[in-house]
Amino acid sequence: MRLLKSHFLLRLLNSYLVDSPQPANISYLWNFGSLLGACLVIQILTGVFLAMHYTPNVDFAFNSVEHIMRDVNAGYILRYCHANVASFFFIFVYAHIARGLYYSSYRSPRAAVWSIGVIILIVMMATAFLGYVLPYGQMSLWGATVITNLLSAIPVFGQDIVELIWGGFSVSNATLNRFFSLHYLLPFLLAALVMAHLIALHTHGSNNPNGIGSTTDRYSMHPYFTFKDLVTIFLFLLVLSIMVFYYPNVLGHSDNYIEANPMQT
Numbered sequence: 001m002r003l004l005k006s007h008f009l010l011r012l013l014n015s016y017l018v019d020s021p022q023p024a025n026i027s028y029l030w031n032f033g034s035l036l037g038a039c040l041v042i043q044i045l046t047g048v049f050l051a052m053h054y055t056p057n058v059d060f061a062f063n064s065v066e067h068i069m070r071d072v073n074a075g076y077i078l079r080y081c082h083a084n085v086a087s088f089f090f091i092f093v094y095a096h097i098a099r100g101l102y103y104s105s106y107r108s109p110r111a112a113v114w115s116i117g118v119i120i121l122i123v124m125m126a127t128a129f130l131g132y133v134l135p136y137g138q139m140s141l142w143g144a145t146v147i148t149n150l151l152s153a154i155p156v157f158g159q160d161i162v163e164l165i166w167g168g169f170s171v172s173n174a175t176l177n178r179f180f181s182l183h184y185l186l187p188f189l190l191a192a193l194v195m196a197h198l199i200a201l202h203t204h205g206s207n208n209p210n211g212i213g214s215t216t217d218r219y220s221m222h223p224y225f226t227f228k229d230l231v232t233i234f235l236f237l238l239v240l241s242i243m244v245f246y247y248p249n250v251l252g253h254s255d256n257y258i259e260a261n262p263m264q265t
Contacts, residue, residue, distance in 0.1 A: 016202060021218035022225050023208035029103075030206060032096035034229035035236055039089045040194060044187050046082040054134065056180035058173045061136035062259045080248040084240060086128055087251040093121060105207040112200040120193045123186055130183035136176065137256030142265065144171045144179070170262065 004014040053072050055064040068075040097117070100106055106114035133144040148165050152158040167174025204213075219225070243250065 018222040020221040024217045024219050025208050029099045031232040032092050035092045038233050042085050046078050056177050065135045080244045084243050109204045116197045123190050127186040130179045133179050136260045138258045139253045139256040141260035
């Protein structure tokens with residue numbers, strides 16, 4: 001299409017999604033990137049709708065999640081999608097990293113791609129931890145207590161840092177409020193980092209199983225690799241659907257259905 005090449009923004013999109021030359025021999029192990037992109041989109045969309053019904057308060061958080069589950073139209077689907085895609089997000093990211101390590105994708109000239117990817121992983125882990133605290137069940141409360149207390153091991157300033165994060169002397173209302181605020185903010189930082197990751201990748205292109213930087217044996221991204229990506233995306237959506245509708249709590253913990261109680265460890 002002529003418009004794809006003439007318009008500035010569409011030309012940029014075209015260079016990434018349509019005409020981008022990819023090595024002909026990349027396998028399905030290279031599909032984890034697109035799967036992670038799909039996960040991020042699902043998480044941001046479901047998260048925005050969940051936030052519309054959530055109350056970041058120690059007295060109401062647990063009940064607001066139950067309200068989402070029982071009273072909001074399709075609320076249980078939103079919540080189970082958000083919770084299970086979070087688990088898939090990490091399964092895919094570790095597979096993505098393993099592929100990168102096995103095929104030496106971290107080496108020059110792709111060191112920038114790898115470095116940004118490591119930052120993405122750290123931000124992901126922070127976002128997931130913050131989100132796990134929000135339902136304010138027993139696992140949420142004590143998970144938050146244990147993980148934040150790890151910082152008290154820092155010499156001299158450790159305990160002060162922990163109390164600064166808590167906003168008090170224990171995990172309390174201030175903690176839940178700031179965790180919710182950060183959990184909403186960080187995914188957008190994650191999206192920006194993903195854009196930087198793609199820009200860095202676009203500079204030298206994908207690695208391949210042979211590890212040879214050839215510029216000759218390449219195919220355009222569309223239709224060859226977009227359809228290849230769709231195969232694994234649809235497979236993921238099928239597995240996710242089965243989990244959400246039949247086994248929604250298989251990756252969760254039953255103790256998080258008990259409301260947070262600081263008096264009971």
